[in-house]
Amino acid sequence: MESSDKKKKGGLSRRDFINSSIRFSVILGIGAIGGKLLTRTQVRQMVWQLDTSKCIQCGRCATNCVKTPSAVKCVHVYSMCGYCDLCGGYFRPEVKELTTAAENQLCPTSAIRRTFVEDPYFQFDIDRDLCNGCGKCVKGCGAFGNGSLQLQVCHDLCDNCNECAIARDCPADAFSRVPSDNPYLFSGYDSKKKG
Amino acid sequence: MKKAAAYIILILLISFQLYNVFAVQRFPKPEFESGYVQPSTLAPNPRAEALAILDVVVLLVTLSVATWMIIKKRSRDGVFWISIFTIAYFGFFREGCICSVGSVQNITYALFNPNYSIPISAILFFAVPIIFTLFFGRTFCAAVCPLGAIQDVFVFRPVALKSWVLKVLGLIPFIYLGLAILYAATATDFVICRYDPFVGFFRLNASFMMFMLGAVLLLLGVFIARPYCRFLCPYGVLLNLASRVSRKHLTITPAKCIQCKLCEDSCPFGAIDKPVQIKEKEESSKAVRRIILLTVIIPLLVLVGGYVGSRFHENLASVNHDVRLAQELLHPDKTQPESFEVTAFKSAGKSVEEFYKETASIVDMFYIGGWILGGFIGLIFGLTLTSLSIFKYQEDYTPNKGTCLSCARCIDFCPVKPEL
Ligand code: SF4
Ligand code: SF4
Ligand code: SF4
Ligand code: SF4
Ligand code: SF4
Numbered sequence: 001m002e003s004s005d006k007k008k009k010g011g012l013s014r015r016d017f018i019n020s021s022i023r024f025s026v027i028l029g030i031g032a033i034g035g036k037l038l039t040r041t042q043v044r045q046m047v048w049q050l051d052t053s054k055c056i057q058c059g060r061c062a063t064n065c066v067k068t069p070s071a072v073k074c075v076h077v078y079s080m081c082g083y084c085d086l087c088g089g090y091f092r093p094e095v096k097e098l099t100t101a102a103e104n105q106l107c108p109t110s111a112i113r114r115t116f117v118e119d120p121y122f123q124f125d126i127d128r129d130l131c132n133g134c135g136k137c138v139k140g141c142g143a144f145g146n147g148s149l150q151l152q153v154c155h156d157l158c159d160n161c162n163e164c165a166i167a168r169d170c171p172a173d174a175f176s177r178v179p180s181d182n183p184y185l186f187s188g189y190d191s192k193k194k195g
Numbered sequence: 196m197k198k199a200a201a202y203i204i205l206i207l208l209i210s211f212q213l214y215n216v217f218a219v220q221r222f223p224k225p226e227f228e229s230g231y232v233q234p235s236t237l238a239p240n241p242r243a244e245a246l247a248i249l250d251v252v253v254l255l256v257t258l259s260v261a262t263w264m265i266i267k268k269r270s271r272d273g274v275f276w277i278s279i280f281t282i283a284y285f286g287f288f289r290e291g292c293i294c295s296v297g298s299v300q301n302i303t304y305a306l307f308n309p310n311y312s313i314p315i316s317a318i319l320f321f322a323v324p325i326i327f328t329l330f331f332g333r334t335f336c337a338a339v340c341p342l343g344a345i346q347d348v349f350v351f352r353p354v355a356l357k358s359w360v361l362k363v364l365g366l367i368p369f370i371y372l373g374l375a376i377l378y379a380a381t382a383t384d385f386v387i388c389r390y391d392p393f394v395g396f397f398r399l400n401a402s403f404m405m406f407m408l409g410a411v412l413l414l415l416g417v418f419i420a421r422p423y424c425r426f427l428c429p430y431g432v433l434l435n436l437a438s439r440v441s442r443k444h445l446t447i448t449p450a451k452c453i454q455c456k457l458c459e460d461s462c463p464f465g466a467i468d469k470p471v472q473i474k475e476k477e478e479s480s481k482a483v484r485r486i487i488l489l490t491v492i493i494p495l496l497v498l499v500g501g502y503v504g505s506r507f508h509e510n511l512a513s514v515n516h517d518v519r520l521a522q523e524l525l526h527p528d529k530t531q532p533e534s535f536e537v538t539a540f541k542s543a544g545k546s547v548e549e550f551y552k553e554t555a556s557i558v559d560m561f562y563i564g565g566w567i568l569g570g571f572i573g574l575i576f577g578l579t580l581t582s583l584s585i586f587k588y589q590e591d592y593t594p595n596k597g598t599c600l601s602c603a604r605c606i607d608f609c610p611v612k613p614e615l
Pocket of ligand 5: 595606
């Protein structure tokens with residue numbers, strides 16, 4: 001095919017010339033855009049995270065993640081916890097007896113484990129395999145306790161979608177891209193520091 | 196005394212700084228006596244950065260191998276096996292994200308939003324396939340795009356579509372591309388990602404609707420080969436244009452076409468141009484009249500398109516998160532309970548006036564965007580009309596450089612052996 005093209009001078013070689021020029025300008029264009037953007041890209045990778053202080057626990061974190069169960073989980077910031085006997089994140093508000101019976105628990109999946117430490121303190125742990133990120137306990141803890149239960153995107157579970165499916169539907173605009181070397185946004189606690 | 200009071204105030208201020216409104220230390224942390232050790236808060240790290248670079252390397256290698264298979268080895272089998280690798284790696288292993296098709300939006304978003312620092316891998320996923328296409332045709336589409344590859348293995352009983360149907364449906368990707376760019380530029384949504392029909396298969400996880408859409412497209416693809424590629428894909432538009440000026444391109448025959456017609460129906464995508472006889476020379480007055488008509492019609496279509504687009508700018512804008520919220524704040528629906536958006540806005544304590552001003556400027560952007568989008572669609576209509584009325588003379592059976600996906604199927608139909 002190439003050889004038969006070559007025979008017809010004039011028209012075709014002119015088209016070749018035009019093609020080459022277009023090709024050259026497109027490459028220049030891409031180079032220009034790429035160069036312009038490169039000055040702004042960071043070597044650091046960005047990941048999605050939700051800002052706990054903006055979150056209103058609407059429940060969409062549980063339903064809108066592309067993963068089921070969601071990559072957003074309740075994370076317990078132990079250093080903020082009061083180890084309360086009557087935990088606002090563990091028990092339903094109208095609870096009568098402080099027992100671990102499922103009907104007393106706020107969490108729909110019974111993902112919070114309550115263990116006795118010493119009188120009158122209890123430790124609360126989240127079973128990440130059960131937690132679906134619904135935020136009910138977070139709301140309870142924020143309303144009646146210290147706010148030590150917080151929703152966060154767990155980066156070992158998150159796919160880091162090009163655009164986070166929760167971010168675009170979060171009513172509180174709590175999601176943003178954060179640098180991957182400091183990928184958590186707790187309130188009142190810095191995950192980089194020890195504790 | 197005064198000093199002590201100042202200290203107390205200072206300490207109070209600091210403790211307020213430490214805990215914002217949400218995190219109120221209602222109960223002090225207990226002092227344990229039993230030697231209890233507090234567990235540490237779980238905060239697992241994200242996927243290592245080096246792996247993003249690995250993705251780019253894999254892209255470069257597969258693309259190079261695919262190009263070599265297509266241009267030099269002329270091997271359909273090679274292309275097929277690369278498709279399988281692509282489905283496995285970019286599809287199931289990387290779960291279809293990030294892909295070149297979606298990267299269009301990252302580029303647009305980055306150009307319009309200076310705060311967004313775009314990952315280098317996104318720039319490369321956008322640029323590398325286009326540059327390859329400029330030199331070798333759409334070898335990326337042949338086997339390296341995971342969306343294309345998964346459709347390609349479903350091409351079993353392709354039927355030929357009428358060429359005008361191809362032209363009309365072929366307009367959709369342009370509209371889709373225009374919309375995707377508009378919504379990415381206005382930081383509204385990444386529609387290509389949201390409506391990616393196959394990513395649900397790669398993740399084995401999707402909403403029922405998206406799963407159905409993907410399944411329907413794949414099953415349709417048994418008869419209408421690669422429907423997403425030909426009638427939806429926005430990135431395919433760019434590759435189509437780039438491929439038209441490509442330096443090299445897959446050829447059906449290794450030497451000279453002998454017009455045996457064996458390859459005539461071999462392309463599942465209707466991308467083979469048949470020979471066109473030299474027509475009797477058009478009367479020059481007729482040609483002149485056509486050129487005048489086109490020079491009038493195309494600008495007219497652009498104007499009309501732009502006008503129509505700008506008329507619809509409010510509808511286009513109502514997809515935007517902030518615009519919707521502003522509408523809700525302006526006209527609260529008393530019969531419905533307050534939406535989460537409104538609750539969150541109120542609790543954030545932002546000034547309403549300022550917010551309205553911000554959304555007004557977003558709507559303005561959509562007004563301009565509506566003109567550009569409409570004008571662009573008008574232009575594409577005009578150019579498609581033109582291409583329908585122009586007959587290009589050609590002698591041999593050749594792949595159409597724009598629409599050919601370089602899948603290398605037609606090569607096996609050509610009886611000509613390479614010249615030694
Ligand atoms: S979607 Fe937003 S507001 Fe709702 S729970 Fe998730 S972060 Fe909180
Ligand atoms: S209440 Fe919801 S967010 Fe809290 S632990 Fe249970 S499932 Fe997780
Ligand atoms: S980025 Fe994707 S996987 Fe991660 S939380 Fe958002 S939707 Fe879920
Ligand atoms: S047309 Fe689009 S979806 Fe199809 S192979 Fe090409 S880039 Fe991929
Ligand atoms: S390589 Fe041949 S069969 Fe494949 S798309 Fe191109 S013309 Fe059609």
